Amino acid sequence: MRATYTALCEHGYADLTLRKIAADFEKSRGLVHYHYDSKDHLIVALLEYLSDRFSDRIQATADESPSDRLDTLIEWLAVGPSLDGVDGEAYHMAIFELRAQAPYNEALRSRLQENFSFLKTTCEEIIRDGIRQGQFRPVDVEMTTILLLSAVANARDLELALGEENAIETVLAALDHFIFPQLYATLGSDS
Amino acid sequence: MRATYTALCEHGYADLTLRKIAADFEKSRGLVHYHYDSKDHLIVALLEYLSDRFSDRIQATADESPSDRLDTLIEWLAVGPSLDGVDGEAYHMAIFELRAQAPYNEALRSRLQENFSFLKTTCEEIIRDGIRQGQFRPVDVEMTTILLLSAVANARDLELALGEENAIETVLAALDHFIFPQLYATLGSDS
Numbered sequence: 001m002r003a004t005y006t007a008l009c010e011h012g013y014a015d016l017t018l019r020k021i022a023a024d025f026e027k028s029r030g031l032v033h034y035h036y037d038s039k040d041h042l043i044v045a046l047l048e049y050l051s052d053r054f055s056d057r058i059q060a061t062a063d064e065s066p067s068d069r070l071d072t073l074i075e076w077l078a079v080g081p082s083l084d085g086v087d088g089e090a091y092h093m094a095i096f097e098l099r100a101q102a103p104y105n106e107a108l109r110s111r112l113q114e115n116f117s118f119l120k121t122t123c124e125e126i127i128r129d130g131i132r133q134g135q136f137r138p139v140d141v142e143m144t145t146i147l148l149l150s151a152v153a154n155a156r157d158l159e160l161a162l163g164e165e166n167a168i169e170t171v172l173a174a175l176d177h178f179i180f181p182q183l184y185a186t187l188g189s190d191s
Numbered sequence: 192m193r194a195t196y197t198a199l200c201e202h203g204y205a206d207l208t209l210r211k212i213a214a215d216f217e218k219s220r221g222l223v224h225y226h227y228d229s230k231d232h233l234i235v236a237l238l239e240y241l242s243d244r245f246s247d248r249i250q251a252t253a254d255e256s257p258s259d260r261l262d263t264l265i266e267w268l269a270v271g272p273s274l275d276g277v278d279g280e281a282y283h284m285a286i287f288e289l290r291a292q293a294p295y296n297e298a299l300r301s302r303l304q305e306n307f308s309f310l311k312t313t314c315e316e317i318i319r320d321g322i323r324q325g326q327f328r329p330v331d332v333e334m335t336t337i338l339l340l341s342a343v344a345n346a347r348d349l350e351l352a353l354g355e356e357n358a359i360e361t362v363l364a365a366l367d368h369f370i371f372p373q374l375y376a377t378l379g380s381d382s
Contacts, residue, residue: 012294012295014205014292014295093294096290096291097291097292099287099291099348099352099353100287100288100290100291100292100352101205101288101291102352102353103203103284103351103352104203104205109352109353109354112352112353113353113354113355116349116353116355140364140365140368142361143361143362143364143365143368144365144369146346146358146361146362146365147342147362147365147366147369149345150341150342150343150344150345150346150349150358150362151338151341151342151345152341153341153345154340154341154342154344154345154348155337155341157290157345158307158341160294161290161291161293161294161300161303162290162293162300162303162304162307163300163304164304164307167337167341170333170334170337171334171337171338171341173331173334174331174334174335174337174338175338177331177334178335178338178369178370178373179369182369
């Protein structure tokens with residue numbers, strides 16, 4: 001998985017071959033072929049592995065407050081998560097390229113859907129917990145989740161793919177201004 | 192340009208060849224080669240053409256009110272623009288794939304940056320007009336623009352690429368709830 005991850009982030013999906021993955025793998029190329037009969041099987045397995053790692057990291061924050069957890073989630077979405085020494089930028093570019101292939105590749109799409117669904121459910125649970133604990137106002141959970149995730153993810157794509165400088169910073173400031181005052185019970189709705 | 196556009200939307204960028212473009216072109220394949228010595232030259236020319244068409248359509252709304260123009264812009268971003276009989280969905284999938292290639296392709300990135308820059312400037316001008324005319328509150332124009340464009344664009348990508356149903360509808364409802372009451376002078380900030 002680590003060899004696949006490193007190779008994907010280094011070469012991108014289109015130029016990725018089993019040979020390049022094996023080059024990052026201490027074992028033989030034959031072993032990669034033995035377990036996975038195509039690049040896409042490996043990529044799908046990698047996405048499942050990344051989702052599990054993400055789940056572990058989320059689980060590790062379970063004792064923190066909903067607002068701290070939401071901050072962490074948004075931070076990961078904006079720049080990370082860095083994993084196994086690959087920087088967050090290379091990771092997100094690779095995922096971006098995979099998403100662009102999704103309409104033409106059912107196995108990829110199905111796995112990316114599961115990963116997004118996990119991210120969405122996680123964010124919804126954090127917001128629901130915050131409402132239960134009185135930290136958040138009783139907002140529409142699904143609507144708030146889609147707006148937060150979409151705004152941050154697209155700003156990141158703009159900054160990484162198009163070099164649109166400060167897109168992430170600007171969108172985070174916009175969330176602070178427009179959304180969080182309506183989400184946090186302790187902030188005035190005009191603050 | 193029409194043949195390139197149709198072929199791009201039909202085949203996607205990765206599978207696009209000059210031969211496929213020529214197949215949609217009443218003139219000879221030789222003529223396509225004569226004018227454009229690579230697929231990417233054609234794609235860059237197409238993106239410029241699409242930006243010009245978008246500019247014409249925006250120009251045609253110049254007499255409408257800022258709020259009507261903003262509605263139109265968001266609607267185009269969410270589902271269109273349909274052009275030359277290609278549906279908006281195929282168009283956005285093609286652009287999505289091009290954006291994913293941008294980090295690896297300087298000519299593409301540079302042209303996509305220009306197109307995004309035009310979209311952003313247009314949205315900023317509409318909001319600035321609205322503020323001047325008293326229809327919008329004196330919001331931070333850049334921040335509001337990035338938030339609106341990012342939220343809608345990513346919801347569209349989620350719906351088209353991942354089949355995340357109702358993502359566009361949900362994000363538009365979220366804008367109605369969280370953003371527009373703070374943008375429109377005539378709406379209460381809690382409505």
